[in-house]
Amino acid sequence: MIELRDYIEALQERGELLSIDEEIDWKVEAGALAAMSNRTGAQAMHLRKIKGYPAGYTMASNLFTGPDHMFYCGGRKMWGRIAMAMELDPMVDYETLIDTINERCANTIMPIKVTSGPVKEEIHSGSEVNLYQFPFPLITDKDGGRYGAGVLMTKDVASEWQNWGVYRFMVAGRDRLVCDFLTEPSLSNDTKLIYSKYKALGRPMPFAIALGGAPTIMLAAAMKLPPGVSEVDYAGGLNLDPINLVKAETSELLVPSDAEIVIEGEISPTETVEEGPYASIKGYSKVVRRPLMKVTAITHRKDPIIPFVVDGTKISDTQAIISITESARLLQANNCDWQEPVRYIKIPAEWNLGICVVSIIPVAPGFAFRIARQIFTNSNLFDKIIFIESDVDPGSLFRVQNDWVQKVHPQKNHHVLYGFPPAVMPNYGEKESGEGTTRMYIDATWPSWWKPEERPLAISFENGYPAELKERVLKRWREEFKFPAEPMVLPPHPMFGKQK
Secondary structure, eight states, rough: OOOHHHHHHHHTTTEEEEEEEEOOBTHHHHHHHHHHHHHHHHOEEEEEOOOTTTOOOOOEEEOOOOOOOOOOOTOOOTTTTHHHHTTTOOOOOHHHHHHHHHHHHOOOOOEEEOSSSGGEEEEEEEEGOGGGGGOBBSSTSSSSSOOEEEEEEETTSSSSSSEEEEEEEEOOOTTTTEEEHHHHHSSOOOOHHHHHHHHTTTTOOOEEEEEEEEHHHHHTSSSOOOOOOOHHHHHHHHHOOOOEEEEEESSEEEEEEEEEEEEEEEEEEEEEEEEEEEBBTEEEEEEEEEEEEEEEEEEEEOOOOOEEETTSSSSSSSHHHHHHHHHHHHHHHHHHOOOTTEEEEEEEEEGOOOOOOEEOOOOTHHHHHHHHHHHHHHSSSSSSEEEEOOTTTOHEEEHHHHHHHHHTTTSSSEEEEEEEEOOOSSOOSSTTTTTTOOEEEEOOOOTTTGGGGGGGOOOOOHHHHHHEEEEEEEIIIIIOOOSSOOOOOOOOOOOTTTOO
């Protein structure tokens, strides 16, 4: 089973990791370096010497993101590290990655309970608990405290359902945390639902936060799944190997045995503490009071690696993970009804998850409308959809923009739908009563009643040259000329020309 250390080693071997041995300050400097990596699409970073911390205590950032699709980056793909987290080739094409995620999610693997694991190498409980023992970073100088991001694990009060979700947390003291699981943006309300049951009973809710372990844990925990479904089964499916779980020290929760660090405790049903501001993907959050999380134990490896996420800078791990996992989920939900006419769905991280790109073959009048209604019903993340033809490469956002500009009529191709709740990601500024209850879709496809020969042909490598010449050019490009940028060539859609 691949776990964080294997994953970091794989990133190093593929040129996707920058190991920094110079001393780095956890206070703002580490966050600034990670922010610049996000901005430039550079490698993930392993900070191996942290100011004020003993040798062996290290930090890692930008583990799941990559270069912006708006530019060529030596053939590297934004989803390459996510592919590597699933032990796939980082050069895998987008559609294959999405299909692989959906195939593995359809074949989940239950976890295995073990008696111990690397995360139990060091155990601190009671008065020994000290969160400042670990280099959680102050990410920006305007943040309200030192922040971390991990998988928050809770258990339903009346069943065996154990829920996992990815959340930020702020260190509020040696043995005190505060976590944002009650407000948006969030794709799932499961943690909030479970906490409400404990609060109604006046009981503290046991929790555990895991950092590290199998990278697919983060992917699965970020997915929107039905209540009662355990994300750990999906993590095993994505991993093609079961996740090993071990009992927590101070509760009945089961935690990843291969994690770098696990923080355990209880969430108060009554006490609160201030959290924020925080540089989130929607801007700086406001200071609010959230439930107090009392830490009762910390277990960790002897030389822990502390992974951290820098939100608010494009493209962050949060944006990259949500983009891939939610796009995969929506494609699966739509293809159950429509099959081939929907080629792919992509929620671009570059556009901060605020719009959805849908590649279709418009098989009948009103087809885009029906797909838009279905997608908006299934997701509350964005409030805009743009429909494009099936010959647009998922990685070619500049082509999406070009079709948007050139093919979309200002009046005929913009459509507004009503009766929806406010979406998560759009940020219009000051909200007024009733604002945000609409959705819009933009149709950048040719009319469905046009015959294939009547449709204007895009001037492109795919359309402009004979098959034999294209094959020869690609071969020379890669093997003889060795150009640094990998050519993006989209294969034809299997249904092209078959629409009625």
